[in-house]
Structures are given as structure tokens and as C-alpha cells.
């Protein structure tokens with residue numbers, strides 16, 4: 001069995017007291033659940049209503065508590081297009097998540113449907129439903145009297161990535177600031193800001209026994225968080241050398257720090273970094 005298939009088969013994993021993660025084969029994605037007193041909180045809502053309803057059914061395997069709170073780690077379709085299924089729950093996101101979803105949601109539906117025609121019908125019924133509660137730098141919210149921390153650490157995978165902590169448990173949900181078994185997606189990213197944000201995320205993960213749940217792939221510890229930050233920094237530094245005329249772009253692409261990254265994705269990451277270096281993203 002592949003690591004993903006094995007993780008999917010395990011269903012919910014209790015990472016710490018009443019803090020769960022479940023791995024879905026589609027995009028090898030992680031969905032989090034935090035249980036408080038009589039209420040449940042869900043982290044991310046997947047790509048379609050059908051996928052979101054699958055989360056709801058799976059949450060019912062864990063608890064009879066209603067899902068009263070949702071947190072979107074960011075506004076990408078695979079993290080937030082299931083939002084409407086969880087209403088009337090309160091949906092939280094970083095402040096930039098709302099304009100991002102309003103600006104990109106409809107176009108993203110069309111683009112994904114073109115890329116993945118088997119999703120077209122399911123995407124057509126999605127009403128883009130951005131968070132109704134937002135935070136800027138940090139917030140402490142509650143689920144059934146239990147505190148949950150929301151953190152904005154700077155631009156990274158998007159301009160509004162939220163990290164989520166559950167005090168007293170050592171668990172950090174990092175969204176797509178980091179990915180495990182996959183490579184960071186730079187399409188909406190800020191390659192020059194991302195290193196500091198990734199380091200900030202790593203700092204949230206306790207060195208000995210902290211648990212970092214990436215948006216996709218296996219959960220891991222502080223070492224993984226540090227390694228991702230190092231690779232993200234290395235890519236930014238290669239891009240700076242290209243922009244300074246010290247290194248040909250093709251050599252930078254060949255030297256990029258993510259061995260699994262397909263060459264066209266690597267080129268896209270450098271394109272994005274060079275645009276940011278040229279001032280085109282601010």
C-alpha cells in the first residue's frame with residue numbers, strides 16, 4: 001500500500017487530545033477537526049460539495065457535536081470550495097482570503113474544470129462562499145469553550161495563509177505553507193516572502209514533540225518544517241542570483257531544491273520569483 005493509501009485507510013488519526021486529522025486520497029489532502037465542549041471545528045472544506053459532504057459524514061463518525069466553526073487555511077479551491085456545505089457555521093479566514101476568493105473563485109472554477117473535466121459538474125454547483133469572520137495578524141477563537149489560535153505569518157503560498165494552533169496539544173496546521181511528499185505550489189505565491197513565513201511556521205512547531213500538519217501529505221515534526229524552510233529559502237536565493245545576472249535561469253531551474261518538482265513547475269516558480277524581484281507582484 002502506498003503511504004497515502006495507508007493513511008487514507010486509517011481514517012481519523014487523533015494527533016492529540018480531541019485533535020484529529022484525516023487524509024483524503026484526492027490531492028492527498030489533510031482535513032483537521034478540533035472538538036470542544038459540544039461543538040466541532042473543521043479545518044478546510046475540500047473542492048466540491050460532494051467532497052465537503054464526505055467530511056460531514058466522516059465527522060459524524062467522530063462525534064455527534066455539530067460543526068459550528070470552520071477555518072479556511074486559504075482560499076484555494078481545494079481548501080475552501082466546500083464552505084457552503086458547512087453553513088450556518090461561522091467560517092474564519094485571514095482577511096486576505098475574502099478578496100482572494102471573490103477575485104479568483106469563478107475563474108478558478110472554470111480553469112479547474114478545463115484541466116479536470118471529471119470535476120466540471122461538481123464545480124458548476126459550487127457557490128463561492130468566502131469566510132464571514134476574518135483576522136489580520138492573529139486571533140484566538142473558540143470551539144465549545146476550547147481556544148484555537150489563528151496566525152498570519154506573512155505572505156507565502158498565497159497572500160493570506162493561515163496557520164492554526166491548538167494550545168496545549170503541540171499540533172500546528174500549516175495549510176499549504178508546507179507540503180509533504182509534494183512540492184510547494186508557487187502559482188499564487190510570494191517566493192521572496194515565503195522563506196520568512198516558513199521559518200515563522202517552523203517556530204510554531206515545538207522541537208521535540210510538535211506536530212505539523214501540512215495541507216497535503218503526511219504530518220511531520222519540526223525537522224520537516226525546518227527542511228522545508230531551507231528549501232524555500234534556497235529557491236528564493238537562486239532567483240536572486242538570476243535577477244542579478246550571476247546565474248542563467250536554466251541553471252537555476254536545474255539546481256532548484258525540490259527534486260520532485262517537475263521542470264515546468266520549477267520554471268513557473270522562478271517566473272513568479274523573478275516577477276516579484278521585478279516589483280510586479282506588489
Ligand SMILES: [Zn+2]
Pocket residue numbers: 074076079157176185
Ligand atoms: Zn493551496
